[in-house]
Amino acid sequence: MAVFLTSLVLFLGALGLHLIVWKIRLPKFHTRTLLLLFALVLFLWLVTLTLRPMSLAEVAHVCLFYTSLSLCYVITYSAFEADSPTLSLIRHAHEAAGLGMSSEEVHLFLEKRPFVKARLAALTHDGLVREENGRYFAVGGGSIFFRVILIFRKLYGSIQEGG
Amino acid sequence: MVIWWAVIAPIAALAVNVLGQIVVFRLQHGRHFLRSIAFGFFLGGVALLIAQCIWPPDPSPIEAWSKALLVNLPCYAALSYCFFNFANLGQSSIRVRIYAKVAARSGGVSVLEIAREYNEAMLLEMRLHRLVESGDLALRDGRYFLGRKRFVPIARIIFWIKRLILGKVSEFE
Numbered sequence: 001m002a003v004f005l006t007s008l009v010l011f012l013g014a015l016g017l018h019l020i021v022w023k024i025r026l027p028k029f030h031t032r033t034l035l036l037l038f039a040l041v042l043f044l045w046l047v048t049l050t051l052r053p054m055s056l057a058e059v060a061h062v063c064l065f066y067t068s069l070s071l072c073y074v075i076t077y078s079a080f081e082a083d084s085p086t087l088s089l090i091r092h093a094h095e096a097a098g099l100g101m102s103s104e105e106v107h108l109f110l111e112k113r114p115f116v117k118a119r120l121a122a123l124t125h126d127g128l129v130r131e132e133n134g135r136y137f138a139v140g141g142g143s144i145f146f147r148v149i150l151i152f153r154k155l156y157g158s159i160q161e162g163g
Numbered sequence: 164m165v166i167w168w169a170v171i172a173p174i175a176a177l178a179v180n181v182l183g184q185i186v187v188f189r190l191q192h193g194r195h196f197l198r199s200i201a202f203g204f205f206l207g208g209v210a211l212l213i214a215q216c217i218w219p220p221d222p223s224p225i226e227a228w229s230k231a232l233l234v235n236l237p238c239y240a241a242l243s244y245c246f247f248n249f250a251n252l253g254q255s256s257i258r259v260r261i262y263a264k265v266a267a268r269s270g271g272v273s274v275l276e277i278a279r280e281y282n283e284a285m286l287l288e289m290r291l292h293r294l295v296e297s298g299d300l301a302l303r304d305g306r307y308f309l310g311r312k313r314f315v316p317i318a319r320i321i322f323w324i325k326r327l328i329l330g331k332v333s334e335f336e
Binding site: 001003004007019022026057061064065068069071072075077080081082083085086087088089090091094099100101102106110113114116117119120122123131132134136137138150155156157 | 167169170173174185188189192193230233234237238241242244245248249250252253254257258259261262263265266270271272273274275277278281283284286287290291294299300303305306307308309312314315317318319321322324325327328329330333334
């Protein structure tokens with residue numbers, strides 16, 4: 001029970017800290033800052049362990065549970081940070097209620113939300129690609145995370161082109 | 164070793180989940196991605212329960228077993244959620260696909276090439292077609308209406324959280 005409660009309290013504490021920091025000022029790199037915040041909370045807890053000792057296995061269990069919850073949140077956060085075209089459209093259709101939307105209205109709505117351009121801008125902002133004379137180049141070796149995803153994709157074999 | 168079993172169990176279950184998903188997905192020749200994810204999750208869940216059953220931690224087995232399960236079940240679910248998103252990124256994320264394309268070419272990729280493959284208008288048509296096919300949007304007399312409402316509560320929650328955390332409901336605001 002100690003493992004469950006400790007992990008939960010740590011996670012809620014990190015969420016609270018995240019909300020406070022975000023209310024004060026939105027960071028430039030959301031995901032990186034979020035990961036740092038969650039790591040900081042875990043580190044502080046590990047430092048205070050000397051005051052209230054736990055067995056090594058319990059500490060590892062808390063670390064595992066807390067990390068899995070934190071990663072879950074960080075992943076879900078990306079859905080808050082970037083718009084989902086489907087959910088945006090559903091929300092718009094819901095607001096239009098009984099009137100519905102004409103094809104032109106739908107196109108206009110999505111024209112104002114250039115999702116591909118936004119994703120390209122995000123890649124540039126995160127320093128993963130750079131634009132030079134209308135061409136995009138990968139920067140350095142790229143992020144480890146992206147490289148791992150690309151390696152993992154190969155395990156699946158080929159996938160369809162397009163979005 | 165017994166004391167560490169509770170920690171190892173969700174990781175072992177995740178390994179079973181990942182392996183199961185990859186094998187099933189490959190056996191189905193890259194079709195039914197979501198079905199393979201569900202199958203992997205189920206397989207890992209069974210592995211977790213078996214792990215808990217065959218080797219419950221001592222000294223008071225039932226109590227320790229239920230306590231370990233209280234942590235390990237949500238822990239396994241959380242790890243599986245992470246894996247699903249990770250695998251899904253490689254499958255459908257526009258950002259990852261564009262990055263993969265750019266990283267694969269030392270000479271870079273032109274804006275035109277990206278625009279050709281990820282044509283906003285074409286993606287919009289595909290999305291609209293998918294939403295109409297699934298019944299989430301209904302096309303009547305040339306106008307789009309909300310069909311099935313299954314995404315509405317999800318959208319509501321996400322937009323509410325966006326407003327709470329980011330202070331806006333759209334990245335394009």
